[in-house]
Amino acid sequence: MDVFDIIGPIxxxxxxxxxxxxxxxxxxxxxxxxxxxVRAHIKFHxxxxxxxxxxxxxxxxxxxxxxxxxxxxxxxDSLAIAEREGLKVTFETVSLRDAHPNTVVIEATGESGxxxxxxxxxxxxxxxxxxxxxxxxxxxxxxxxxxxxPHRDMPGAVASVTNILAYYNINxxxxxxxxxxxxxxxxxxxxxxxxxxxxxxEMLAKLPLVIKAMNIEKCRR
Amino acid sequence: MFGYDSVQELVEAAEKQQKRISDLVIEDQMIELxxxxxxLTGKMIDNLQVMKEAVNEGLVSxxxxxxGLSGGDAFRxxxxxxxxxxxxxxxxxKALVKAIxxxxxxxxxxxxxxxxxxxxxxxxxxxxxxxxEELGLSDEEAAAGLFTAGGIGMIIAAKASISGAEGGxxxxxxxxxxxxxxxxxELAGGTPRMAANACAIALKGVLGLVCDPVAGLVEVxxxxxxxxxxxxxxxxxxxxxxxxxxxxxxxxxxxxxxxIGDAMSPKFKETAEGGLADTPTGRRLAEKIFxxxxxxxxxxx
Numbered sequence: 001m002d003v004f005d006i007i008g009p010i011x012x013x014x015x016x017x018x019x020x021x022x023x024x025x026x027x028x029x030x031x032x033x034x035x036x037x038v039r040a041h042i043k044f045h046x047x048x049x050x051x052x053x054x055x056x057x058x059x060x061x062x063x064x065x066x067x068x069x070x071x072x073x074x075x076x077d078s079l080a081i082a083e084r085e086g087l088k089v090t091f092e093t094v095s096l097r098d099a100h101p102n103t104v105v106i107e108a109t110g111e112s113g114x115x116x117x118x119x120x121x122x123x124x125x126x127x128x129x130x131x132x133x134x135x136x137x138x139x140x141x142x143x144x145x146x147x148x149x150p151h152r153d154m155p156g157a158v159a160s161v162t163n164i165l166a167y168y169n170i171n172x173x174x175x176x177x178x179x180x181x182x183x184x185x186x187x188x189x190x191x192x193x194x195x196x197x198x199x200x201x202e203m204l205a206k207l208p209l210v211i212k213a214m215n216i217e218k219c220r221r
Numbered sequence: 222m223f224g225y226d227s228v229q230e231l232v233e234a235a236e237k238q239q240k241r242i243s244d245l246v247i248e249d250q251m252i253e254l255x256x257x258x259x260x261l262t263g264k265m266i267d268n269l270q271v272m273k274e275a276v277n278e279g280l281v282s283x284x285x286x287x288x289g290l291s292g293g294d295a296f297r298x299x300x301x302x303x304x305x306x307x308x309x310x311x312x313x314x315k316a317l318v319k320a321i322x323x324x325x326x327x328x329x330x331x332x333x334x335x336x337x338x339x340x341x342x343x344x345x346x347x348x349x350x351x352x353x354e355e356l357g358l359s360d361e362e363a364a365a366g367l368f369t370a371g372g373i374g375m376i377i378a379a380k381a382s383i384s385g386a387e388g389g390x391x392x393x394x395x396x397x398x399x400x401x402x403x404x405x406x407e408l409a410g411g412t413p414r415m416a417a418n419a420c421a422i423a424l425k426g427v428l429g430l431v432c433d434p435v436a437g438l439v440e441v442x443x444x445x446x447x448x449x450x451x452x453x454x455x456x457x458x459x460x461x462x463x464x465x466x467x468x469x470x471x472x473x474x475x476x477x478x479x480x481i482g483d484a485m486s487p488k489f490k491e492t493a494e495g496g497l498a499d500t501p502t503g504r505r506l507a508e509k510i511f512x513x514x515x516x517x518x519x520x521x522x
Contacts, residue, residue: 001222003250004264006337006374006383006400007345007367010271013327014286014439016339047437054288054438054510056330076330124384125338 009126010071017102018048018055021122023075024219025104026064028130028142029118031216035110037065039088046101048122049093061104062089070126100129136178136187144173144191145218149204150211153179153186157209161188164204170194185211223375224249228417228471231372235413242403242413243365246372265364271334272323272346278331279322286328288510291440295322309452312355316451320347324447328440336367337374337383340439341397343447345370348401348454352408366408370400373420380472381479385432386491388482394443394450395427395478401454402461411462421467421474423457428474429481431489433496436507442497 011020030037042061044052052058056075062082063075074081082089096103100121107117119132130140133148140146151157158177165172171193179186196215205213225231225245235242247261254261280299285292299318301307307314323343327333336345345367353363377383377396385393402423406416427450435441467474488495497503 001375001378002253003223003246003261003368003371003375004254004268006378007265007268007371008334008336010268010332010334011339012330012332013339013342014330016335019330020339050511051437054436056287059330071332073330073332124386126335 005125011126012060012071012073012075015055016126017122017124018051018057019060019075020070020126021102021128022048022057022060022104023064023068023070023072024126024128024142025118025120025122025130026061026106027067027069028064028120028128028216029106029108029116030065030067032118032133032148032214033108033110033114033116034214035112035114036085037087037108038111039109040065041090041092041107043092043094043105043107045094045096045099045103045105048102048104049095052091052093057104058091061106062087065106065108103131105132133187136180138178138187138189139176140189140191142216142219144193145195146216147188147190147192147196147201147204148214148216149188149190151186151188152209152211153182153184154209157186158188160207160209161190161204164200164207165190165192168200170196170200222253223372223379224253225372225376226379228373228376228420228475231376232413232417241365241369241407242372242416243368243407246368249372250368261368262361262364265367266360268334269349269360269364269367271332272336272350275323275326275331275333275342275346276319276350279326280318282326282329284325284329286325286438286440287330288436288438288440290435290438290506290510291328291444292325294444295325312351313452313455315351315354316347316455317448319350320344320447320451321444323347324444328438328444336370337378337396337400338385338393340385340443341394341447341450343444344394344397344450344454345401345404347447347451348405349408352405356408358408362408366404369407369416370404373400373403377475380475382482388479389485389489390430390432390446391424391427391478392482393432394446395424395430398427398450398454398457399424401451402457405454405458406461409458409462411458415461415464417471418465418467419454419457419461421469421471422460422465423454424471424474424478425467425469426453426457428478431485431496432491433489433498434491434493435498435503436510437491437493437498438510441503441506
């Protein structure tokens with residue numbers, strides 16, 4: 001905690017958990033999709049389900065999907081902007097098991113037909129936790145620059161990525177490898193102290209054992 | 222992290238070094254954030270700018286919130302201020318107008334600076350901006366007041382809570398009001414000890430206040446509670462500046478606020494199940510806004 005956690009952040013209202021956090025989850029879904037979304041089905045659970053209209057949680061998630069940060073005043077009009085930009089949005093209220101009260105599940109489809117499911121929770125003060133990407137349970141907060149890299153579950157996959165990061169002087173703050181089973185695909189989530197350039201992300205994506213490389217920029221405060 | 226664990230510690234250090242609380246907060250945060258004094262002040266002035274813009278937007282737009290529960294009252298009150306029809310004097314009137322303006326902008330998804338939260342974002346900016354206008358302070362001087370408030374806020378957040386969901390409205394608007402009272406004293410040239418007394422007096426004035434938003438929205442009673450938080454801060458600052466002391470030391474008041482928050486029923490912690498939210502009118506408004514969908518979801522959960 002520092003003084004700008006108390007006097008700040010700058011955000012659109014009305015609620016840091018129900019609006020700012022929701023926008024951040026939407027924004028992370030957009031970065032993980034890596035392309036313009038054309039369709040999104042958004043499911044709200046718990047307090048989000050009860051109050052999403054009044055808190056603008058729906059507008060915040062959609063604004064995030066359109067690439068807006070939590071302080072972007074266009075979030076207020078994001079539903080109309082989505083329609084104009086060809087993003088079709090639907091909402092549903094659901095009851096999930098063992099989920100934080102402020103949970104949203106975003107099922108997004110990109111312009112190339114690529115699909116992605118992201119589950120995130122807004123845990124207070126605009127802070128969030130991403131809990132699931134597609135079928136894989138994960139846990140990261142977006143407080144750091146975060147690389148999400150699905151890869152072949154084989155020796156050398158992790159080293160091939162971390163070697164390149166070391167070469168480019170990128171320090172790893174936290175790292176975890178998720179493996180749902182032994183069927184061959186796993187996922188690295190790497191939080192770094194430095195920003196990752198687009199070129200570096202492309203370089204990582206081309207590694208033989210890497211399936212995809214996605215980069216989520218550190219949350220702007 | 223903040224290098225001071227209590228307000229007492231902060232006041233003693235300020236007295237010993239003959240500095241203002243804001244100086245100590247800035248020096249501490251220079252180390253914590255690895256920023257220079259100018260960078261820190263610049264960033265705080267950016268926040269101050271957002272606060273000013275929010276006031277302006279709230280005064281001109283008169284926009285209603287999506288729920289229709291709030292909007293337009295800052296304009297109404299400002300007309301009274303402009304017409305010299307307010308009882309409490311210019312600084313007091315300006316603070317009330319600004320607090321409502323910012324809280325209304327927050328309710329319409331406008332851009333605000335959380336201070337310390339979005340729900341309480343009108344209180345501190347209102348008194349600092351009103352004082353800056355009336356006392357003729359520069360942006361840099363006003364920003365110093367925000368650092369003082371931020372230092373107090375960090376101590377309250379660490380020792381108790383600044384969240385309505387955790388400690389009720391006393392923790393959210395109450396903390397904002399206590400922070401604002403301390404900032405006001407410093408801006409008016411009072412001593413660090415006076416600032417601590419103002420902080421204690423302001424927080425004592427709202428102990429036990431519950432968080433009971435109608436329909437769970439940050440509107441009723443939150444918008445007007447922002448105005449009350451600003452009024453409470455001004456009253457506490459005036460008392461402290463006159464030399465009145467809090468019999469209960471500020472850090473003990475903060476601990477009492479935590480104990481009260483811990484003992485408070487969950488009904489009164491932003492769940493919209495008690496207090497004003499649970500009045501016949503509160504329930505009727507909730508039903509009107511969310512319809513039966515709200516009821517259905519409640520059963521599911």
